[in-house]
Amino acid sequence: MSAQKTNEMRAAVYEKIGEAAAVLSVRSVKRPEVGVGQVRVRLAFSGINPTDVKIRSGRTPRQITGFQIPHMDGSGTIDAVGPGVDMTRIGQRVWVQLAAHESRWGTAAQWTVVNQDRAIALPDEVSFELGATLGVPAVTAANCVLGDGPIAGKDVLVAGGAGAVGRCAVQLAHWQGARVAASVSGEVKAEITRQAGADFVVNYREANAVEQLQAWSTKVAHIVEVDLGTNLDLDLAVAAPGTSIVTYAADHKDPVIPIRRLMTAGVSLRFMLLYTLPAPILAAAIEIVKSALAANALQLPPVQIFTLADIVSAHQVQETGPTGRVLVELP
Ligand SMILES: NC(=O)c1ccc[n+]([C@@H]2O[C@H](COP(=O)([O-])OP(=O)(O)OC[C@H]3O[C@@H](n4cnc5c(N)ncnc54)[C@H](OP(=O)(O)O)[C@@H]3O)[C@@H](O)[C@H]2O)c1
Numbered sequence: 076m077s078a079q080k081t082n083e084m085r086a087a088v089y090e091k092i093g094e095a096a097a098v099l100s101v102r103s104v105k106r107p108e109v110g111v112g113q114v115r116v117r118l119a120f121s122g123i124n125p126t127d128v129k130i131r132s133g134r135t136p137r138q139i140t141g142f143q144i145p146h147m148d149g150s151g152t153i154d155a156v157g158p159g160v161d162m163t164r165i166g167q168r169v170w171v172q173l174a175a176h177e178s179r180w181g182t183a184a185q186w187t188v189v190n191q192d193r194a195i196a197l198p199d200e201v202s203f204e205l206g207a208t209l210g211v212p213a214v215t216a217a218n219c220v221l222g223d224g225p226i227a228g229k230d231v232l233v234a235g236g237a238g239a240v241g242r243c244a245v246q247l248a249h250w251q252g253a254r255v256a257a258s259v260s261g262e263v264k265a266e267i268t269r270q271a272g273a274d275f276v277v278n279y280r281e282a283n284a285v286e287q288l289q290a291w292s293t294k295v296a297h298i299v300e301v302d303l304g305t306n307l308d309l310d311l312a313v314a315a316p317g318t319s320i321v322t323y324a325a326d327h328k329d330p331v332i333p334i335r336r337l338m339t340a341g342v343s344l345r346f347m348l349l350y351t352l353p354a355p356i357l358a359a360a361i362e363i364v365k366s367a368l369a370a371n372a373l374q375l376p377p378v379q380i381f382t383l384a385d386i387v388s389a390h391q392v393q394e395t396g397p398t399g400r401v402l403v404e405l406p
Pocket residue numbers: 124125126211212215234235236237238239240241258259260261264279301302305306322323324325326347348349350396397399
């Protein structure tokens with residue numbers, strides 16, 4: 076292998092959408108330069124989310140100009156800042172979010188450049204591994220858990236409590252002083268969810284899941300929903316007038332919205348997408364994650380770590396819907 080030139084870096088890239096093995100490769104590309112208001116981050120870890128593989132596969136395609144380095148999330152150290160950015164940020168440990176959103180410089184590379192507000196200070200005691208798991212899931216969970224009002228002392232239900240977003244939502248709701256229930260599909264996920272702070276865990280595949288949840292509460296104030304199409308009946312069975320339901324995923328069948336039942340129940344439905352959150356609301360969610368980190372309220376999930384050279388396997392594992400998170404360690 077030829078020596079890497081000093082202005083180059085190793086990166087996972089794709090030039091067209093498709094299967095991981097068909098379109099992803101690792102090669103040298105020119106290291107990105109910082110522009111106005113940007114920081115450059117020497118990455119330690121890149122975190123993979125469902126959105127990254129959906130974009131790469133073409134399920135939720137984006138325009139590719141030349142090449143695309145995948146992944147929104149990462150962690151590392153700022154090594155250059157552009158005009159308008161405080162010079163003292165050089166050397167700062169950060170977690171990175173939305174790096175590949177409207178940018179070719181995703182985090183599956185040795186360096187990325189992002190606007191300064193997308194690189195957020197990582198407390199010294201927080202590992203780079205945890206930092207790389209925060210962006211998409213924790214920020215989404217922060218908005219979903221707290222975006223409809225305070226939850227202290229209230230009953231909150233998190234559907235899919237062991238998922239990347241769901242587990243963050245359980246941790247945040249527990250930290251905020253809610254009574255937290257979560258639904259999962261089996262005992263391994265139940266244990267992950269309990270460790271995240273759930274007070275009550277139900278297997279949503281059991282025939283009497285509704286009755287189990289109703290025995291826990293029939294006044295759930297807020298529901299963070301991963302599969303509204305499947306779970307709406309269950310949600311309504313534990314809702315009360317004023318209950319808010321926020322849904323952040325669209326993998327499963329769309330529900331038929333039972334308007335009369337929803338009106339009678341007095342619940343509100345909200346649909347949330349990170350990419351279209353208004354800037355102040357996104358900033359508020361990031362502040363919540365910062366506060367949670369400072370309070371030691373977010374812990375590292377189970378992780379599988381791949382090398383950059385193994386990027387295809389990393390994407391393939393992500394596509395299986397793993398229990399826990401898939402990270403790529405950068406060379
Ligand atoms: N709106 C946004 O901005 C946003 C942000 C982040 C993620 N997302 C999307 O949200 C989805 C989940 O993301 P993720 O990263 O959390 O994925 P993940 O880590 O795979 O978690 C999804 C979890 O949902 C569980 N689940 C599936 N069907 C369920 C059901 N009917 N009831 C309860 N739990 C159920 C899964 O477990 P079992 O299958 O074993 O039950 C799994 O634990 C993806 O579609 C992702 O693209 C959207």
